[in-house]
Amino acid sequence: MAETQIRFGILGCANIAHGVSRAMLLSPNTTISAIGSRSLEKAVAFASENHFPESTKVYGSYDDVLDDPHVDAVYVPLPTSLHLRWAVLAAEKKKHVLLEKPVALNVGELDKILAACDSNGVQFMDCTMWMHHPRTAKLKQLLSDEQRFGQLKSVHSAVTYLADDDFLKNDIRVNPNLDSLGALGDIGWYCIRAILWAHDYELPNTVTAFRNPEYHDSGVILSCGASLNWKTDGKVATFCCSFLSNLCMDIIALGTKGNFHVHDFVIPFNEKVGSFYAVDNSKWAERAVGCGPEPGVFKIATDMPQETLMIQEFGRLVAGIRSGEPKENKWPIISRKTQLVIDAVVASIKNDFVPVKVVY
Amino acid sequence: MAETQIRFGILGCANIAHGVSRAMLLSPNTTISAIGSRSLEKAVAFASENHFPESTKVYGSYDDVLDDPHVDAVYVPLPTSLHLRWAVLAAEKKKHVLLEKPVALNVGELDKILAACDSNGVQFMDCTMWMHHPRTAKLKQLLSDEQRFGQLKSVHSAVTYLADDDFLKNDIRVNPNLDSLGALGDIGWYCIRAILWAHDYELPNTVTAFRNPEYHDSGVILSCGASLNWKTDGKVATFCCSFLSNLCMDIIALGTKGNFHVHDFVIPFNEKVGSFYAVDNSKWAERAVGCGPEPGVFKIATDMPQETLMIQEFGRLVAGIRSGEPKENKWPIISRKTQLVIDAVVASIKNDFVPVKVVY
Numbered sequence: 179m180a181e182t183q184i185r186f187g188i189l190g191c192a193n194i195a196h197g198v199s200r201a202m203l204l205s206p207n208t209t210i211s212a213i214g215s216r217s218l219e220k221a222v223a224f225a226s227e228n229h230f231p232e233s234t235k236v237y238g239s240y241d242d243v244l245d246d247p248h249v250d251a252v253y254v255p256l257p258t259s260l261h262l263r264w265a266v267l268a269a270e271k272k273k274h275v276l277l278e279k280p281v282a283l284n285v286g287e288l289d290k291i292l293a294a295c296d297s298n299g300v301q302f303m304d305c306t307m308w309m310h311h312p313r314t315a316k317l318k319q320l321l322s323d324e325q326r327f328g329q330l331k332s333v334h335s336a337v338t339y340l341a342d343d344d345f346l347k348n349d350i351r352v353n354p355n356l357d358s359l360g361a362l363g364d365i366g367w368y369c370i371r372a373i374l375w376a377h378d379y380e381l382p383n384t385v386t387a388f389r390n391p392e393y394h395d396s397g398v399i400l401s402c403g404a405s406l407n408w409k410t411d412g413k414v415a416t417f418c419c420s421f422l423s424n425l426c427m428d429i430i431a432l433g434t435k436g437n438f439h440v441h442d443f444v445i446p447f448n449e450k451v452g453s454f455y456a457v458d459n460s461k462w463a464e465r466a467v468g469c470g471p472e473p474g475v476f477k478i479a480t481d482m483p484q485e486t487l488m489i490q491e492f493g494r495l496v497a498g499i500r501s502g503e504p505k506e507n508k509w510p511i512i513s514r515k516t517q518l519v520i521d522a523v524v525a526s527i528k529n530d531f532v533p534v535k536v537v538y
Numbered sequence: 539m540a541e542t543q544i545r546f547g548i549l550g551c552a553n554i555a556h557g558v559s560r561a562m563l564l565s566p567n568t569t570i571s572a573i574g575s576r577s578l579e580k581a582v583a584f585a586s587e588n589h590f591p592e593s594t595k596v597y598g599s600y601d602d603v604l605d606d607p608h609v610d611a612v613y614v615p616l617p618t619s620l621h622l623r624w625a626v627l628a629a630e631k632k633k634h635v636l637l638e639k640p641v642a643l644n645v646g647e648l649d650k651i652l653a654a655c656d657s658n659g660v661q662f663m664d665c666t667m668w669m670h671h672p673r674t675a676k677l678k679q680l681l682s683d684e685q686r687f688g689q690l691k692s693v694h695s696a697v698t699y700l701a702d703d704d705f706l707k708n709d710i711r712v713n714p715n716l717d718s719l720g721a722l723g724d725i726g727w728y729c730i731r732a733i734l735w736a737h738d739y740e741l742p743n744t745v746t747a748f749r750n751p752e753y754h755d756s757g758v759i760l761s762c763g764a765s766l767n768w769k770t771d772g773k774v775a776t777f778c779c780s781f782l783s784n785l786c787m788d789i790i791a792l793g794t795k796g797n798f799h800v801h802d803f804v805i806p807f808n809e810k811v812g813s814f815y816a817v818d819n820s821k822w823a824e825r826a827v828g829c830g831p832e833p834g835v836f837k838i839a840t841d842m843p844q845e846t847l848m849i850q851e852f853g854r855l856v857a858g859i860r861s862g863e864p865k866e867n868k869w870p871i872i873s874r875k876t877q878l879v880i881d882a883v884v885a886s887i888k889n890d891f892v893p894v895k896v897v898y
Contacts, residue, residue, distance in 0.1 A: 390767045392771075401772050424817070442832075
């Protein structure tokens with residue numbers, strides 16, 4: 179099997195890289211061949227703590243990872259401000275790019291990254307792990323079911339968690355020099371992706387931010403939200419993201435004939451089973467004294483965690499390219515659409531919450 | 539017991555009156571002593587079909603009900619356009635007024651109704667039945683729990699149902715001469731009330747309607763929504779109401795330390811048990827590869843349906859007034875605040891979706 183395995187290099191020792199590197203080791207078609215950090219000591223500790231293979235090279239710089247000929251693909255969990263530089267460099271070194279979200283500070287930066295991936299023939303994918311859970315595919319089936327869901331009318335998504343004092347003092351996600359998009363980039367990303375996913379990636383016509391975002395002393399957004407409108411059928415979506423509320427990971431999608439609720443779409447409470455609630459063709463009881471049926475609970479099992487499925491998919495695409503298949507353009511397009519909506523939210527907030535048009 | 543029972547008169551034979559008249563018979567402190575319809579035949583059928591007591595007088599007009607000295611309180615399930623006339627007349631005849639929602643076409647009309655109730659010393663209450671379910675009291679406790687909920691940050695409510703062809707052709711709720719507020723009045727009312735309830739009836743600073751309401755050919759709103767903002771703490775609420783989506787009856791309230799989801803807050807799927815999902819003090823697993831705990835399911839049993847509890851409460855207030863206690867001012871104030879927000883949504887829609895200030 180070893181010759182078909184895609185060999186990852188990891189840039190940095192971010193917290194998020196624990197789960198993703200575990201996935202690289204769990205996925206049958208990938209392995210980790212290098213990790214680099216500005217601190218060699220940190221990289222050594224990270225490799226040991228996460229049980230990297232003996233053969234993994236541990237470097238004291240990111241450049242060394244990119245220069246390693248035994249690295250096929252690079253995973254970039256660096257702060258967002260560093261994505262442009264390191265993702266472009268990785269592409270130029272002919273490394274396939276798996277980029278943490280938010281992928282860039284704005285779509286202008288992302289376009290440079292995507293252009294570098296394009297001109298160097300490498301695959302690009304962002305790390306929106308929940309998209310790879312089989313529950314997501316099941317929900318997509320439901321969204322497409324004319325009898326059980328009908329036409330999509332409304333989506334609401336909320337992703338929140340309560341940042342503690344240490345986070346609010348020290349985390350990169352409240353540092354305007356590192357992750358200036360704050361909660362919008364970190365978790366609003368998931369909400370916006372969920373909304374676009376439910377709409378088959380049809381971009382909204384306008385995005386209008388809600389009027390009272392909350393800010394860190396540093397100026398970074400701690401909570402915000404927006405409404406999104408499509409031109410046809412009265413379709414509307416809303417989202418809220420916040421570092422200031424207890425954990426919530428909701429998608430609610432309402433169709434003409436059915437609807438579903440997911441309470442943990444970003445990270446399932448149970449790694450092996452993703453649940454959702456769905457109901458269709460609800461009816462009033464006689465004389466309107468009741469209604470039903472009660473929504474059913476659906477449980478979708480998965481042998482592998484969603485992060486592993488994501489890594490496996492990325493490995494499959496890279497292996498395909500190496501054997502002459504074309505790159506998968508779906509992933510860069512979806513990333514770009516997500517970033518466009520992020521940018522529109524920022525623009526609406528900066529312009530007194532006016533509606534901002536979204537154009538691809 | 540008979541002498542302490544409050545005697546209801548019912549104006550009209552609306553569909554909603556089936557459940558509410560059942561409640562009048564189930565509640566130990568009330569009974570039905572009269573019903574009136576413009577069609578005597580319809581009133582006779584309604585009384586028989588709903589097993590009204592033999593002693594119930596059946597009239598061929600609303601005026602006869604108001605003139606009946608054996609009627610203490612009047613229940614008004616007439617189309618909204620008729621509320622001003624009949625609620626004011628009822629108050630002038632010294633009948634206590636239980637008024638279906640939406641209570642009026644606008645707050646100007648409502649103020650005339652409330653003034654009539656005030657000057658005639660009669661109790662006013664609207665028919666927002668879910669407020670009387672013990673689940674609602676339990677959720678209120680939770681909202682006030684510093685450890686399990688913390689500070690309220692965000693509320694989302696969606697109430698929708700799919701109107702069939704007959705409804706869209708014939709129902710009073712799509713007739714601009716009868717119920718010109720359409721879905722906003724019929725079910726947006728519940729969403730707005732839920733949002734105000736969660737905020738301890740603190741009015742929002744501004745209300746901004748979403749940009750693409752849907753309309754019936756008659757001009758009546760079939761679907762709409764809005765965001766509501768409070769001045770402090772980044773508090774935000776959103777709602778969607780629609781006659782064009784499958785049944786949904788959501789409240790989601792997010793606090794700093796906990797949150798809850800209700801999937802059937804308007805009419806519980808099970809008349810004897812109201813459920814909700816709640817979680818607090820969620821934590822990330824080590825290395826952020828998971829999170830928990832999973833929200834718990836809470837089930838609140840009730841001996842009596844929520845409509846019966848509503849009627850019992852109204853009967854209790856009326857009996858109190860008859861024995862010299864003051865009127866309960868909470869109910870008219872809550873109705874008025876709900877109506878103010880309804881009016882603000884309408885004003886925002888009419889003015890190109892600008893934010894509209896809400897002042898009591």
